[in-house]
Amino acid sequence: MSAPLVEVCAISRSYAMRSGMFGRAAAVHAVDGVSLTIAKGETLGLVGESGSGKSTTGRVVLGLELPDRGEVRFDGQPMAAPGTPAWRAQRARMQMIFQDPLGALDRRLPVAAQIREPLDIHGIGTPADRDERVRELLRAVELTPAHGARYPGALSGGQRQRIVLARALATKPHFLVCDEPVSALDVSIQAQVVNLLCDLQAQLSLTLLFISHDLRVVRQISNVVAVMYLGRIVEIGSADDLFARPEHPYTQALVSASPAPGRRSAGRIVLAGDPPNPAARPQGCAFHPRCPRAIARCKGEVPALADVGGNRQVACHLVTGAETRDAA
């Protein structure tokens, strides 16, 4: 395992949410004490339901938002404050791929101009070099220069996402955050885009934070997978191992709900209770109201993320509790 490129140390981020025009503001803890490290050239998959805080984590890791507490270090250096010249310069080294490629593109500019834009912004190369680089990038994402003359509205969803990818790669960044990059695409197109992403990662030795609710896609691309529930990481481990042998009850439910070839759906764990609401976080283990195996202790005490061996960490009293209790 090589040196970490991205180190996330106990970040928290909450938002003030008002109920109605005159209501009192209440803090919603979107991310609560998340720590991660991503090694150079590796892919960390971040999975969770909507509202689990995975997108906020992605934005804080990329430096688009400041964490309320905690710190993100990139290549050993702390992130610059958003909006400052140093922050803007740093953007050339890290980029984002969005869920909605049409929303992320300017509909009133030809896509070639948009792929070129980061080069213009960061003043990379001469104008002729930049045009050549745009053609090169279009080829790299398996499109032709003819596509470059089109407007986003005239491209298909998959083509748009390739354009977003080409734009993100223009400055040769080291780190990409992909926030649900394929969930807006057709299933057949998803596979193509994910394969392209895998190929490009290998060629360019990119480091990825891959955020998705789709376990199949995450499994295909990730080396390490982290599972989030209501702002906290509940389980983290190497991808194949975690999917083969999930420890946390929530991960088990997710894995059982994900269709896999050759497995019957009979053993599926169906979660009871309301879907998670970050504005009303339950006491104790946030998952306990829906957990099929919850015990009394889960209601009162928040489980800490603890090492259970084999590069795996789990936050669950049932998995770690016995050992830590015994040790104490």
Added chain:
Amino acid sequence: MGRYFAIRIGRAALTIVLVVTFAFVVLRLSGDPALMILGPEAPPEVLAAFRKAWGLDDPIWFQYLDYFGAIAKGELGRSMRDGRPAIELVLERIPATLALTLPAFAFKVALGVPAGIYAALHRGSGIDRAVMMMAVAGFTVPSFVLALLLVLVFAVQLGWLPSGGQDSWRHAILPIATLSLGGAAVLARFTRSAMLEVLGQPYIRTASAKGVPWRKVVTSHALPNAAIPTVTILGFMVGTLIAGAVVVESVFSWPGVGRLLVVAVANRDLAVVQCILLLVAMTMVTSNLIVDFLYGFLDPRLRAKGAHA
């Protein structure tokens, strides 16, 4: 509710402060205020006394605060034409202006609102189309053109009514007609669209689908809801009415505040202009506050929400 009105009253006070600031800044930018207010013919000792009284040698922040103090005490300077206090000149013109604007406002509402409701309830009918055409005319024909056309027809051609002056009630007919007609058409169009919007809502369909008589649907469901945006536009129309009065009083030689303003501007009688500016600001602020109170009263959502705060 309390919070809602506190915000509105605060905003009203802010508007007054801004108008006073505007008058202060413009007054200072335009030259020596003593000369401006008192006129170039004022004797030097009067100028000196004025400078001392108004603290024109003090730092600008002192002057700014003093200016507020003077205005609060009603010291608004004297007209440079006849030397009388500006506030007196303005106050004695107010009844004449109200004699035009109040009936005009009443006519505007009495014509515009029913016409708009009728047009909305009979969408596509001849009256609806006529209301829409009148509304376009009301926007595109400026009040001074309308005034002159009315004079041309009713005073010059037909000889029914006098074209200017303030001798009898007959003199007031054309000015009031000018002020109310254009606004009535715009109000009708606005009421019509507010009403159509409400009539398209699901609760109206629900009410009529469950067998509530149409007349009752209109009176107890549609009208109260359409009243909310209409009341808002009424407040806005007070402003148009004031601007309209300036033009109409000039055309018809009606001795009101509007005509006084035009004459004062032409003569650069700054004390009078400043006084009228403040009067208009007070009127606008008051009418906006009345609209806000009516709005709070009409909109039950605002009442309910206010109860929590």
Added chain:
Amino acid sequence: MTDATLKDTAIRRRISLPAIPVSVALAVSWIVAMLVIATFAETIAPYGFTQLDLRNRLAAPGNAAHWLGTDELGRDVLSRLLVSIRISLLIAFGATAISAVVGTTLGFLAAHFRGAVEQFVLMLTDFQASMPFLIMALAVLAFFGNSLPLLIGLMGLFGWERYARIARGLAISANAQGYAAAVRQLGATPPRIYLRHILPNIASTLIVSTTLVFPEVILMESGLSFLGLGVQPPMTSLGNMVGYGREYLTRAPWIMLAPATTIVITTLAVSVIGDWLRDRLDPTLQ
């Protein structure tokens, strides 16, 4: 336009051309005619607009020498009308441009800085919307006297609050999600985000607002000039012509009717075009 291919758009454009309603075609022709007149006013005018012809005072329209008649000093009404159109349009265009630039800039500043800057801009828009503009304009003219640049600048303060509100609202939503956020995270500077990306994307909405402000500026200027407080003689404008023509309402109504008709048709034409553009470009705007 979102999912259409380029070819589709081209076809739709070709189809849509004959579909322009007659009223809009007439309105566009009128505005084009006004622009041509404004550009070549001096050349087209049969007489100088101040040229006196004392033997031919108050001549009725329809005679060979003076198509639209003459005024109390024997000046040709048609020539004066053409020059008035130039001045009134110059003021209206200048003022609309100023208010669009000022309003959009303030709206963008409010959207970018939020907080105190935004509150300040909102306070100014509230203030502007709550005071009748005519009264403020009269006060400024009283304090500063009168000149053409001042008049254009003053009229330029009219209507900016609409652009400010629209620009602020749309910029905030563009910043919150979508293309502006994407460009921001590429490392673009704020001027680049606002001018190269947001402005072209909200231009259609701003253009529709322009068609609402423009006729009101014409009406406001002609109102001030009518009161004798706007454009000053010997210069002439549409409102100024109506104002002086009013003295001869009984004997020579044409002096006042020619410019009055021009004002009404021009404001009507711009409103018709505006309504049509709003339906085509921006169905969300009220």
